Amino acid sequence: MTLPTIKALAISEQVTVVPRKRWFHHAKGRQAALINVALTLGSITMLVPFLWMVLTSLKSPAELAQFPPTFFPQEWMFSNYAATLDAAPFGLYFRNSFVIATTHTLITVVLGSMAGYALARIYFKGREAIFLAFIAMLMIPTYTKIVPQFLLVKFMPLFGGNDILGQGGSGWLDTWWALIIPGGLSASAIFLFRQFYLSLPKDLEEAARIDGLGEFRIFSQIYTPLIKPAIATVGLLTFQESWNNFLWPLLVTTSSDLRVIQVGLAVFQQLDNTQWQYLMAGTTMATVPMVILFIFAQKYFIQGFTNAGIK
Amino acid sequence: MTTTERHPIRGAEAAAAAKQASPSTAPKKRKRISAAEKKRRRAGWLMITPSVIHVGLWTLIPVIATFYLSFTDYGIFAAPKWIWFDNYVEMFNDAVFMQSIGNTIWYTFWTVPVSMAVAVVVAVLLNQGLKLQKFYRTAFFLPQVTATVAIAMVWLWIFNPQYGLLNAMLETIGLPGQAWLVDPKWALPAVILVGAWQGIGIKMLIYIAALQNIDESLYEAASLDGASSIRKFFSITVPMLKPATFFVFIISIIGAFQVFDQIYVLTDGGPANATTMMTYEVYRSAFQEFRMGMASAQSVVLFAFLLFVTLISRRVTKEED
Numbered sequence: 001m002t003l004p005t006i007k008a009l010a011i012s013e014q015v016t017v018v019p020r021k022r023w024f025h026h027a028k029g030r031q032a033a034l035i036n037v038a039l040t041l042g043s044i045t046m047l048v049p050f051l052w053m054v055l056t057s058l059k060s061p062a063e064l065a066q067f068p069p070t071f072f073p074q075e076w077m078f079s080n081y082a083a084t085l086d087a088a089p090f091g092l093y094f095r096n097s098f099v100i101a102t103t104h105t106l107i108t109v110v111l112g113s114m115a116g117y118a119l120a121r122i123y124f125k126g127r128e129a130i131f132l133a134f135i136a137m138l139m140i141p142t143y144t145k146i147v148p149q150f151l152l153v154k155f156m157p158l159f160g161g162n163d164i165l166g167q168g169g170s171g172w173l174d175t176w177w178a179l180i181i182p183g184g185l186s187a188s189a190i191f192l193f194r195q196f197y198l199s200l201p202k203d204l205e206e207a208a209r210i211d212g213l214g215e216f217r218i219f220s221q222i223y224t225p226l227i228k229p230a231i232a233t234v235g236l237l238t239f240q241e242s243w244n245n246f247l248w249p250l251l252v253t254t255s256s257d258l259r260v261i262q263v264g265l266a267v268f269q270q271l272d273n274t275q276w277q278y279l280m281a282g283t284t285m286a287t288v289p290m291v292i293l294f295i296f297a298q299k300y301f302i303q304g305f306t307n308a309g310i311k
Numbered sequence: 312m313t314t315t316e317r318h319p320i321r322g323a324e325a326a327a328a329a330k331q332a333s334p335s336t337a338p339k340k341r342k343r344i345s346a347a348e349k350k351r352r353r354a355g356w357l358m359i360t361p362s363v364i365h366v367g368l369w370t371l372i373p374v375i376a377t378f379y380l381s382f383t384d385y386g387i388f389a390a391p392k393w394i395w396f397d398n399y400v401e402m403f404n405d406a407v408f409m410q411s412i413g414n415t416i417w418y419t420f421w422t423v424p425v426s427m428a429v430a431v432v433v434a435v436l437l438n439q440g441l442k443l444q445k446f447y448r449t450a451f452f453l454p455q456v457t458a459t460v461a462i463a464m465v466w467l468w469i470f471n472p473q474y475g476l477l478n479a480m481l482e483t484i485g486l487p488g489q490a491w492l493v494d495p496k497w498a499l500p501a502v503i504l505v506g507a508w509q510g511i512g513i514k515m516l517i518y519i520a521a522l523q524n525i526d527e528s529l530y531e532a533a534s535l536d537g538a539s540s541i542r543k544f545f546s547i548t549v550p551m552l553k554p555a556t557f558f559v560f561i562i563s564i565i566g567a568f569q570v571f572d573q574i575y576v577l578t579d580g581g582p583a584n585a586t587t588m589m590t591y592e593v594y595r596s597a598f599q600e601f602r603m604g605m606a607s608a609q610s611v612v613l614f615a616f617l618l619f620v621t622l623i624s625r626r627v628t629k630e631e632d
Contacts, residue, residue: 036443049462115359123352123355139617139621141569142569143614144373145373152372181369190366219358246460246572266575279464287461291453294449298449
């Protein structure tokens with residue numbers, strides 16, 4: 001069998017997820033109208049904070065000091081955004097968050113897919129033990145590892161002035177290493193990849209092996225292209241979690257140069273005399289990338305959130 | 312992804328996976344291992360080694376260290392001193408930590424059922440094949456994809472006692488405004504409101520997926536018998552959603568117990584510790600008081616709560632099987 005036929009065969013097996021069924025009884029007439037009203041009211045409740053964020057970011061300080069507040073700005077102050085970038089280096093924070101989230105996504109996709117593939121499709125000694133260990137690690141809450149993670153970073157030998165025993169300096173604290181390495185991979189990503197690779201048919205690898213392909217080529221050229229939707233899903237979830245992450249970057253960085261956008265917001269808010277229009281402009285900048293990403297890649301997000309849950 | 316608290320999937324995911332841990336490509340008969348097979352196994356090891364090292368270093372070692380440190384007095388600058396159960400004894404005599412346990416339970420008690428109830432109703436309504444379905448789904452899910460810190464900033468402004476939107480709205484309908492986050496009486500309810508609001512999306516999504524797996528013939532049969540929509544909801548949908556409900560319930564509890572970001576932004580645990588949570592106490596002990604041993608002990612208690620929830624869920628699922 002040639003590569004294209006193998007691929008075609010696998011695609012015909014419908015490897016992707018969540019069958020979308022049409023619901024049997026469609027609502028009609030008055031009932032549909034009522035449902036629409038209820039859902040519209042609900043949606044407004046969900047969206048008002050976002051709308052309020054954007055509207056506030058476009059008001060003048062004088063207008064924000066009015067009570068009751070105006071809903072739409074009397075004067076649309078688009079200049080607030082430029083002023084926000086002057087007031088705090090949100091551009092830099094934005095870039096830092098972007099670099100970190102992208103790197104986390106790349107590391108997770110490359111290492112996670114390899115590990116998931118090995119767990120799903122290669123038999124080797126100790127595989128079950130490793131898998132069970134990963135499962136156990138999945139259940140560890142963030143707060144049960146955060147103190148030693150911080151200590152590991154602080155006492156990282158031979159970095160940041162530390163000697164070989166990790167004493168004397170600050171280790172990885174306040175460095176890119178701390179921001180990128182510990183959060184680079186998670187047991188849950190490996191687990192998700194394993195599930196996706198397991199769902200693929202076995203005859204592919206047998207055929208490929210008869211053709212004399214090595215294991216890395218089977219992984220990279222046959223199976224991985226078939227789970228592109230899964231890669232998108234895991235990648236997007238990783239990007240989103242990394243972009244939204246707050247506590248870890250808060251703990252391991254102090255200098256403004258390494259600040260991520262969520263921490264930047266918190267620091268900006270804690271300054272005296274909160275400038276709400278600037279804070280909301282910053283918040284809008286921190287939120288918009290995720291909103292856009294979600295709207296355009298909704299399918300993958302939803303697959304990811306539900307699939308991870310249901311399987 | 313190590314340090315997130317919003318990935319609610321872990322525990323239950325794991326429970327599901329443990330069931331199907333059986334290998335798919337298990338060897339048929341391993342009498343002689345061919346050269347090709349050897350090569351394969353080596354490839355397998357090569358592929359998994361980076362992940363094993365990473366998870367080992369950043370999860371396994373930290374967990375073990377947490378348990379060890381919880382029995383020590385450790386302030387980073389001097390070596391840890393073994394003090395047996397002193398941290399635990401002190402913690403359970405500490406009114407603030409006990410209050411944080413109470414607050415965490417109270418927060419969970421309100422956010423989880425409220426957002427679950429909203430989520431199931433929205434999911435059922437969304438499943439009726441409406442034209443605007445996608446828009447509604449996006450609206451309800453949006454708070455889930457945006458950062459908790461950013462969202463909490465907006466709520467901080469909405470709750471502002473002087474200029475806030477919430478007080479303005481209350482006054483238009485003739486209700487008195489409140490000081491919300493600075494009033495010990497209202498701070499926790501305000502935090503709960505944000506938590507419930509943000510938690511609807513993921514639960515709704517899981518319910519939608521579960522609804523799509525319900526056999527449509529059940530509804531057809533009920534329609535033939537002349538059952539009303541409401542009757543169908545309570546007699547078919549609700550019972551059929553029981554496994555999904557249970558699953559959502561567990562992951563929601565696990566998520567709610569780890570609330571942190573919005574506390575940090577909205578209240579700093581105040582006023583007068585009215586909104587402090589177990590996670591927040593861990594943070595305070597470790598990174599404000601630099602008592603690493605105490606923080607570890609507190610995080611062990613948090614872990615015990617979550618383990619308890621997970622084990623109960625396991626037992627219940629087993630009984631149902």
